[in-house]
Amino acid sequence: MPEFDNFVPQPTADGSFTFFSQEFSESFHSHFGAKQESYFKFVEPTQLAQAALKPFVRLLDICYGLGYNTAAALQTIWAVNPSCHVELIGLELNPAVPQAAIANSLFDHWNYEYTAILTQLAFEQQVQTERLEAKLLIGDARVSIQAVNQSGFLADAIFLDPFSPPQCPHLWTVEFLQQVSVCLQENGLLATYSCAAAVRTALILAGLRIGSTPPVGRRSPGTVAAPNQDTKFSASPPLLIPVSTLLPPLSPAEQEHLLTRAAIPYRDPQLHDSPDVIIMRRQQEQQACLLEPTSRWRKRWLFNTQLRQ
Numbered sequence: 001m002p003e004f005d006n007f008v009p010q011p012t013a014d015g016s017f018t019f020f021s022q023e024f025s026e027s028f029h030s031h032f033g034a035k036q037e038s039y040f041k042f043v044e045p046t047q048l049a050q051a052a053l054k055p056f057v058r059l060l061d062i063c064y065g066l067g068y069n070t071a072a073a074l075q076t077i078w079a080v081n082p083s084c085h086v087e088l089i090g091l092e093l094n095p096a097v098p099q100a101a102i103a104n105s106l107f108d109h110w111n112y113e114y115t116a117i118l119t120q121l122a123f124e125q126q127v128q129t130e131r132l133e134a135k136l137l138i139g140d141a142r143v144s145i146q147a148v149n150q151s152g153f154l155a156d157a158i159f160l161d162p163f164s165p166p167q168c169p170h171l172w173t174v175e176f177l178q179q180v181s182v183c184l185q186e187n188g189l190l191a192t193y194s195c196a197a198a199v200r201t202a203l204i205l206a207g208l209r210i211g212s213t214p215p216v217g218r219r220s221p222g223t224v225a226a227p228n229q230d231t232k233f234s235a236s237p238p239l240l241i242p243v244s245t246l247l248p249p250l251s252p253a254e255q256e257h258l259l260t261r262a263a264i265p266y267r268d269p270q271l272h273d274s275p276d277v278i279i280m281r282r283q284q285e286q287q288a289c290l291l292e293p294t295s296r297w298r299k300r301w302l303f304n305t306q307l308r309q
């Protein structure tokens with residue numbers, strides 16, 4: 001029996017399907033809508049419709065999974081500019097996941113035009129066409145990201161979509177995100193569904209500036225990040241808008257969240273510790289710190305239920 005038979009499609013509220021991971025005890029997408037999550041938490045915050053006006057766009061899809069974020073990105077880019085050349089790198093641990101998405105015809109529910117591309121990427125791990133150069137790097141993203149860095153790849157958009165920090169802390173650490181931030185070109189944007197204070201602090205410590213993306217489906221906002229250079233300007237004059245001003249600001253409650261114990265980030269100094277070790281290291285740091293307990297912050301902002309995680 002092929003390994004991808006282990007994944008059974010589960011419906012989500014927008015009619016698209018997802019899987020449940022027994023290994024990580026978590027669903028691959030929000031039950032509010034897998035497809036809408038790709039568009040609203042990843043493709044819109046990274047402004048790909050705008051980036052597609054350029055002759056080429058580079059994408060880094062971290063935790064490629066079923067390929068939904070890549071699928072939404074390709075559709076968005078080529079709807080705006082059919083001749084845009086896309087260079088895509090996907091990072092994924094388990095090749096059975098994208099293969100199971102294809103084997104279960106999950107893109108049929110999307111009415112999707114580029115299923116042949118996703119099929120080849122899932123089963124052959126690379127695709128080369130006139131307007132696409134795509135590679136799916138199979139393995140631990142902590143290792144693959146170093147190869148991406150060494151290749152000099154600089155992304156216009158990075159999708160950061162691991163399982164949640166408690167289930168997959170090793171892909172939310174300061175050290176991993178430092179590696180990721182090196183791959184972001186100076187006008188590039190990174191998006192993630194997470195608004196966890198530990199994730200946001202790690203992004204800042206990795207040299208990025210952060211903003212909040214609107215809640216869609218899930219009750220909580222996501223995060224968008226850009227390289228932290230005040231003097232950096234949009235690539236396309238005559239706009240000359242500092243990239244940092246394009247990020248939607250954090251609310252006062254979100255800003256205060258970053259001053260509580262929840263904001264202590266995960267750390268993985270050598271990029272090879274187990275999840276248990278990483279979680280324990282953070283707990284020890286939280287116990288020793290003098291930051292406000294997050295429960296107190298939560299009580300203060302109780303009326304704002306959207307921020308509760």
Ligand SMILES: C[S@@+](CC[C@H](N)C(=O)[O-])C[C@H]1O[C@@H](n2cnc3c(N)ncnc32)[C@H](O)[C@@H]1O
Pocket residue numbers: 027028029038062063064065066067068069070091092093094097139140141142161162163168171
């Ligand atoms: C939340 S799902 C991603 C969903 C995906 N972005 C999509 O659009 O379908 C997380 C993915 O991370 C992968 N993963 C888990 N640990 C990983 C690791 N250390 N390196 C790379 N990928 C990993 C899982 O196999 C899973 O496919």
